Amino acid sequence: MALLFFGTDPNSGGGNCPAVWVDTDTAEGPELVLQGKFVREAIRTACAVDSPPADDEGLIRIPARMVAQIRRACDVAEAADPQL
Secondary structure, three states, X not given: OOEEEEEXXXXXXXXXXXXXXXXXXXXXXXXXXXXXXXXXXXXXXXXXXXXXXXXXXXXXXXXXXHHHHHHHHHHHHHHHOOOO
């Protein structure tokens, strides 16, 4: 597994906080790995109207202040995948 770490929520106190990585070692190509708080059941229900999550999927919250870190991770993932 090749995980590239891009950072945590800049407003967190460190540890146990939202974070973003890119896994460059998957059969399907690079993937983002996100850590965040689980959403409330009401939000999960509302999201399921558009895209019901499978049993092995979850919905998490990521603060908007992490957009820059996620954008960098997306750029790296895109550059690492010759099919994109």
